[in-house]
Every structure is written in C-alpha cells, then in structure tokens.
Amino acid sequence: MESVNLQYGDTHFVFEAPEGALLRAPLVALADPQSLLEQAFDRPYGGRRLEECVRPGESVVIITSDITRYTASELYLPLLVQRLNRIGIPDADIEIIIALGIHRKQTDAEHKKILGSLFGRIRVSDHECDDPEKLVKLGTTSSGLPVEINRRVVEADRVIVTGTVGLHYFAGFGGGRKGVVPGVASRKTCMATHYAIFNPPQIGGRHPKATTGNLQGNPIHAAMLEAAQMIQPDFLFNTVLSPNKQIIGAFAGDLEQAHAAACELARTSSTVPLEIPCDLAIISCGGDPKDINFIQAHKALDYGVNALREGGTAILLAACPDGFGNPTFFDWFRYHDLKEFEAALHSRYEINGQTAYATRDKTSRYRVIMISNLTAEQTRQMGMEKAQTLDAALEMAYEKLPAAARTVVIPDGGAILPVITPA
Numbered sequence: 001m002e003s004v005n006l007q008y009g010d011t012h013f014v015f016e017a018p019e020g021a022l023l024r025a026p027l028v029a030l031a032d033p034q035s036l037l038e039q040a041f042d043r044p045y046g047g048r049r050l051e052e053c054v055r056p057g058e059s060v061v062i063i064t065s066d067i068t069r070y071t072a073s074e075l076y077l078p079l080l081v082q083r084l085n086r087i088g089i090p091d092a093d094i095e096i097i098i099a100l101g102i103h104r105k106q107t108d109a110e111h112k113k114i115l116g117s118l119f120g121r122i123r124v125s126d127h128e129c130d131d132p133e134k135l136v137k138l139g140t141t142s143s144g145l146p147v148e149i150n151r152r153v154v155e156a157d158r159v160i161v162t163g164t165v166g167l168h169y170f171a172g173f174g175g176g177r178k179g180v181v182p183g184v185a186s187r188k189t190c191m192a193t194h195y196a197i198f199n200p201p202q203i204g205g206r207h208p209k210a211t212t213g214n215l216q217g218n219p220i221h222a223a224m225l226e227a228a229q230m231i232q233p234d235f236l237f238n239t240v241l242s243p244n245k246q247i248i249g250a251f252a253g254d255l256e257q258a259h260a261a262a263c264e265l266a267r268t269s270s271t272v273p274l275e276i277p278c279d280l281a282i283i284s285c286g287g288d289p290k291d292i293n294f295i296q297a298h299k300a301l302d303y304g305v306n307a308l309r310e311g312g313t314a315i316l317l318a319a320c321p322d323g324f325g326n327p328t329f330f331d332w333f334r335y336h337d338l339k340e341f342e343a344a345l346h347s348r349y350e351i352n353g354q355t356a357y358a359t360r361d362k363t364s365r366y367r368v369i370m371i372s373n374l375t376a377e378q379t380r381q382m383g384m385e386k387a388q389t390l391d392a393a394l395e396m397a398y399e400k401l402p403a404a405a406r407t408v409v410i411p412d413g414g415a416i417l418p419v420i421t422p423a
Helices: 033-042 073-087 108-118 151-155 187-195 219-231 255-270 294-307 330-334 338-347 351-365 376-381 390-398
Strands: 002-008 011-017 060-065 094-099 123-126 135-140 146-150 158-164 235-241 247-253 271-274 278-284 308-317 367-371 407-410 417-420
Touching: 002 278, 002 308, 011 407, 033 073, 033 235, 033 247, 060 073, 060 151, 073 094, 073 108, 073 158, 073 235, 094 108, 094 151, 108 123, 135 151, 135 219, 146 151, 146 187, 146 219, 187 219, 187 351, 219 255, 235 255, 247 255, 255 271, 278 294, 278 390, 294 308, 294 351, 294 407, 294 417, 308 390, 330 351, 330 376, 338 351, 367 390
Parallel strands: 060 094, 060 158, 094 123, 158 235, 271 417, 278 308, 278 407, 308 367
Antiparallel strands: 002 011, 135 146, 235 247
C-alpha cells in the first residue's frame, strides 16, 4: 500500500492505494526554471528571436491565459517585459490581455496572481467576447469559419501569444493557437470552431480525429490554427508543466513550430500505458484551479475513463467552488437520450452544450460517483451519483464491483492520459 494525497480544491483526501495502482506522469528531469525560460527566448523555433520581431515605437499586446489554467505566467511575463524594455519598448506601450474565451472576467486578485510582479505596472484587460465594439471581423477560414478577434489585439503593432501546452480533450493539446482562438475570439467564432467536433448530422457522432493528444487530421486544431494565423502573431511563448506545476519545458518562436515542439514534450510527459482496462478509477483533478468548476474538472474525467473497461466505475474528486463554470451549462442536461442531445446541438450549438454532451456520453458508458460542492440533484441530473467523502464513494463503488476489482488511482487527472497498451 502507498499513502497518497488526492487534491480536492485547496484541501485533500488521504488514500491508501493498492500496490501498483498509482498512475503518475513519467518522471522528467527538472532544470532551473529561470534557465529554461531564458533558453527558450534565446533559442526560438522558426529562427526569429523576440529582438528581431519588435522595434522601438511599436505597441505590443501580450495574450496570456486566465486563472482556470496555471501557466507559470508570473515567472515568464516579467522576463518577457524585461526583454521588451531592453529592445526599447516602454511599459506604456505594452498591454496584457487575458484570454478569457467565453469564461468570466477575472478579479483584481486573479490578475495579480497571473501577472506577478507586473501587476499595477503593466496595463491589463480582460477579453470580452460579446461586445461587437471590441471585436474586429477578419473574414472566414477555408472551412467557412467566421473569424472575429479582440480589437486591441488586431490593432496592436505586435502580438505575442503566451500560455501552457497540455492535453486537451478535443483540440488535442492546449496552448499555441488556442491563446488566440478561442482565447481572444468572439463567442460566435468560439462556437463555430468548437462545433467542428461533430460529424455532419447525416453521419452523426463525434469526429474520430478530435481526440485527446492528437493534432493530425484534427478539425478543431486545423480550424483554430488557420483562424489564429489571420492575425499573424509575431511571437509565441509556451511552457510545459509537470502535474505539480513545475516547469519542465519552455518553447518560443513561431506560432506553429514552437507549439508543435511543446506538444511533443507534453505527449511524452503526460501519457501513461496500461496493459489491461480496470474496473475502478479514482480520479483527482489535481486540486485548484483544475477543479475550480465542473467544465474544467470534466477534462480529468474525460482522460481518466480511458483507464476503464466499458461499464467500469470512476470516482471523481472535483470541488467545483465556482459551480458549473457557466450559467447555461446545466440547462443542457434536460436531454437524456444522446441522439436527442446531439440533434439539439446541431440545431442550436453552444460550447457548454458540447461539454455537457461529452459528460452525458461518459455517464452512459461508465458509473461515475462524484465528490463535489454540487448538490445531489444536480449530480443526479448530470447522470452521476453524489458522495460526501472518499470513504463513502468507495463504499458505494465496491457494492457493485467484483471482489478483486482492478483499481487505478490517478492523483493528477487533469494532466494524465491513460492509454491501454497490451504487453
């Protein structure tokens, strides 16, 4: 047995994991984070250093992620601004825009957490996806996607995109182009991009290439990349983090090339092979902010069930202090039949509806017991069962599992992708 802390919001549950049951990310040798960041700036992918992309007198917008995804921005943003200052760009010509997508606005405390020592020094604003006055229409992509982007981003002389690269349950990986689309795109663009996850109605179902850890042939990735390139970002800076939020890699340079290199590291540091599917998966999202709301916590569930046999049981630890993460999300669970659900999405698509559909799809194939701040009725309506504690959840699970249930414990569910790989 091995004692493990399963993070839950800003606290944790202690669990005695059976021998061999712990699923952790592969160990990666850690280097000094400051050195990794500096080396990334000095060795950009695509050839052009930051100093070659920006000239004195130009205005610079830096796009960075919101509080729902930790990126180590409080470390790399000051270094980025320091380099811009050396080039001859004063603080007054720099603005940081928080890539909210369709998420809520950030508080001052959250801005401070994101900007670190730059808070109060560099101007910061939250992206607004629903204000037409603050958006610019750039045209359409080859697939017909309407592209509308934050006006400040479009009108800036230079645009630098930052963030972190990790697994994403339908875009393959986060980071890179996602800083622009959906990060600083209109709601209309966000929804149109995400809608590409579905096959045409006459075929039905989800596109087979729109999956975790895959970029090749992924229609979501292709649509986001083409849309992001319409603003011609000048420089990218992405980190890759370990599950405990340490920097294991940093990548700078060209939007596509630097992102692709970061994805390779994220792939090797996030996928964990399993020889046979399991009966029970105990999944922690990894604590705050990965379980700040259910929309964020869903990622850990989506990855974790890959460890299960069909009909297996998942216990999900997700505090969700911010509830669902969007006011329209829960409304979608009035649809219980998946075909009816998909038809409703084709007629009136919403990104939150897509996440709700993905949740309902999993709860139709697996038993899910959830420990969270959501009510028993909310949990039931989502197709899951509520437990108050981990002990209670385990008792509920074992009632319907075989005596020698094969079990995996995933302490960092938002950062680990189990892959069934027979010996």
